[in-house]
Amino acid sequence: xxxxxxxxxxxxxxxxxxxxxxxxxxxxxxxxKSLIVFLNGINTPHKLWYPVAQLLRKDIxxxxxxxxxxxxxxxxxxxxxxxxPGRPRxxxxxxxxxxxxxxxxxTYAGEKHLGISSTHVDTLRIIIVASSVSCAIARLYxxxxxRTVTAMVFLDSTLANSDxxxxxxxxxxxRFSPESLPxxxxxxxxxxxxxxxxxxxxxxxxxxxxxxxxxxPGLLPHSDLPKLQxxxxxxxxxTVIEHDPDVFPMQVQQMVGxxxxxxxxxxxxxxHHYHEGLAQITSPELxxxxxxxxxxxxxxxxxxxxxxxxxxxxxxKKLGHDKQSRL
Numbered sequence: 530x531x532x533x534x535x536x537x538x539x540x541x542x543x544x545x546x547x548x549x550x551x552x553x554x555x556x557x558x559x560x561x562k563s564l565i566v567f568l569n570g571i572n573t574p575h576k577l578w579y580p581v582a583q584l585l586r587k588d589i590x591x592x593x594x595x596x597x598x599x600x601x602x603x604x605x606x607x608x609x610x611x612x613x614p615g616r617p618r619x620x621x622x623x624x625x626x627x628x629x630x631x632x633x634x635x636t637y638a639g640e641k642h643l644g645i646s647s648t649h650v651d652t653l654r655i656i657i658v659a660s661s662v663s664c665a666i667a668r669l670y671x672x673x674x675x676r677t678v679t680a681m682v683f684l685d686s687t688l689a690n691s692d693x694x695x696x697x698x699x700x701x702x703x704r705f706s707p708e709s710l711p712x713x714x715x716x717x718x719x720x721x722x723x724x725x726x727x728x729x730x731x732x733x734x735x736x737x738x739x740x741x742x743x744x745x746p747g748l749l750p751h752s753d754l755p756k757l758q759x760x761x762x763x764x765x766x767x768t769v770i771e772h773d774p775d776v777f778p779m780q781v782q783q784m785v786g787x788x789x790x791x792x793x794x795x796x797x798x799x800x801h802h803y804h805e806g807l808a809q810i811t812s813p814e815l816x817x818x819x820x821x822x823x824x825x826x827x828x829x830x831x832x833x834x835x836x837x838x839x840x841x842x843x844x845x846k847k848l849g850h851d852k853q854s855r856l
Contacts, residue, residue: 531553531579531582531583531586532553532554533551533552533553533554534551534552534553534554534642535549535550535551535552536550536552536641537549537550537606537607538550538598538633538634538637540601540630540633541633542626542629542630543608543611545607545608546601546606546607546608547606547607547608548598548599548600548601548606548630548633548634549575549598549599549603549604549605549606549607550575550596550597550598550599550634550637550638551575551576551579551596551597551598552594552595552596552638552642553582553586553594553595553596554594554642555591555592555593555594556586556589556590556591556592557590557591557592561593561594561643562593562652562653562654563593563594563653563654563655563656563679563845563848564593564594564595564596564635564638564639564643564653564654564655564656565585565592565593565594565595565596565656565657565658565841565845566595566596566597566631566634566635566655566656566657566658567581567582567595567596567597567658567659568597568631568657568658568659568660568663568664568666568667569597569599569600569603569660569661569663570660570661570662570663570827570828571661571662571736571738571740572602572603572736572737572738573603573660573661573828574599574603574604574605575597575598575599575603575604576604577828577830577831578597578658578830580830580834581658581830581834581837581838581841582595582597584834584835584838585838585841585842585845588838588839588842589842589845589846591849592845593656593845594638594642594643596634596635596638598634600627600630600738600740601622601630601738601739602619602737602738602739602740603738609739610622610739610740613741616741616743617735617739619739620735620739620740620741621739621741622739622740622741623740623741623742623743623744623745623748624662624665624666624669624740624741624742624744624745624748625669625673625744625748627663627666627669627740628666628667628669628670628673629673631666631670632670632673632674635650635653635655636650639653651674651676651677653677654677654679654760654848655677655678655679656678656679656680656681656682656841656844656845656848657670657671657678657680657681657682658681658682658684658830658837658841659681659682659683659684659686660684660685660828660829660830661684661685661686661687661827661828662687662740662742664683664684664685664686664687664689664807665686665687665689665745665748665749667681667683668689668749668755668757668810669748669749671757671758671765672755675758676758676759676760677760678757678759678760678765679759679760679761679764679765679766679848680764680765680766680767680768680844680845680847680848681757681765681766681767681768682767682768682770682837682840682841682844683767683768683769683770683804683807683818684770684822684829684830684837685770685771685772685800685822685827685828685829686769686803686804686807687742687745688730688799688800688803689745689746689748689749689752689803690745690746690749690750690751690752690803691732691746691799691803692731692732692733692746693726693727693730693731693732694723694726694727694731696726696795696796696799697719697722697723697726697791697795697796698710698719698795699719699723700716700719700720711794713790713794714790714791714794718788718790718791719791721787721788721791722787722788722791722795725785725786725787726785726787726796728785729784729785730785732745732746751806752802752803752804752805752806752807752809753806753807753809753810754810755810756810756811757810757811759811763815764815764848765811765815766811766815766816766817766844766847766848767807767808767810767811767815767816767817767818768816768817768818768820768840768843768844769804769807769808769816769817769818769819769820770818770819770820770821770822770829770836770837770840771800771801771804771818771819771820771821771822772800772821772822772825772826772827772829773821773822773823773824773825773826774793774797774801774821776824776825776826777792777797777826777827778792778793778797780826780827781796801819804818804819805819807819817840820840822836
C-alpha cells in the first residue's frame with residue numbers, strides 16, 4: 530500500500546473552492562529537488578494515478594515525491610465553478626485558470642510537505658505526467674511559469690488547437706465535394722460525425738467537471754509551439770504517448786456512436802499529427818515519441834499503468850544520471 534497524505538487546498542481566487550489532493554513522500558530522506566505532478570483528464574479522478582505511483586515507488590529506489598489532485602468539479606474536490614455568460618452553466622473556468630490553480634497546489638505542497646517557502650517554489654524541478662486535456666493545462670503552466678518544468682510525459686493529449694469538429698469534412702461548406710470522399714465515407718456520415726463529436730470532444734461542449742475548453746484554440750494555436758523552457762540546459766525532456774489506433778475507433782463508437790470508419794479516416798490521423806507536433810516542443814535529443822500504447826484507449830494510465838510508470842521512470846533516470854544531478 531502507498532503511504533500518502535490527503536488534504537484540501539483552498540484556492541485564493543475563491544476560498545470556498547477546495548481541491549482534494551494526495552501527496553506521496555519521497556522514498557529517500559534527503560530534501561527533494563524534484564516533484565512529480567500527475568494531472569487528470571476531464572471528469573477523471575486523481576486516484577486513477579495510484580497504480581502508476583505504486584509502480585514508481587516499487588521500481589525506483591529514490592523516487593521523488595508525487596502529487597495528484599482533483600480539479601474543481603471532479604470527484605472529491607469541493608465547490609462549483611462560477612457562471613459566465615455565453616458558456617454552459619458552471620463553466621466559468623478555463624484551462625489557463627486551471628494552470629494557475631495548479632500553481633497554488635504546487636506552492637502549498639512545497640510549503641507544507643517539502644519545506645520550501647512560496648518565494649522559493651521555483652527551485653522545485655517539476656515533472657508533469659498529464660492525460661488528455663491536462664496536457665494543455667501542463668503546457669500553459671510551463672508557459673506561465675517558465676524554467677520550472679524539467680520533464681513532461683503526455684498521455685493522449687487533447688487537440689488543443691482545434692475545435693475537433695472541423696477535423697471532419699463539412700457538407701455545408703461551398704468547397705465540399707462528395708466525389709472526393711474516400712471509400713466508405715458519405716456526406717451523411719460526415720454530418721453525423723460532426724454532430725456526435727461535438728457532444729464530447731468539441732472545444733465548446735459542456736462537461737460534468739465544468740472546465741471550459743472553448744478558449745484553448747486561441748491559447749495554444751500550435752501543437753509544436755511555444756517551445757518549452759527548462760530550468761537548466763539539457764531540459765526539458767518530453768515523452769508523447771498516444772492511444773492504440775486499433776482500439777480507439779471502437780471506444781469512440783461505444784461512447785458517442787461515431788462510425789469507426791470516420792475515426793480511422795479523419796479523427797485518428799489528425800490526433801497523430803497533433804502528437805507529432807507536440808513531440809517537437811523541446812529539442813530533438815530530449816524528445817521521445819509519439820509512442821503507441823498497444824491495447825490502450827484514451828485513458829492510458831488506466832489501461833496500462835506499467836507502461837506509464839516505465840516511461841516516467843526512464844525520464845527520472847535520465848535526470849538522475851545528469852552531471853548536474855537534476856533530481
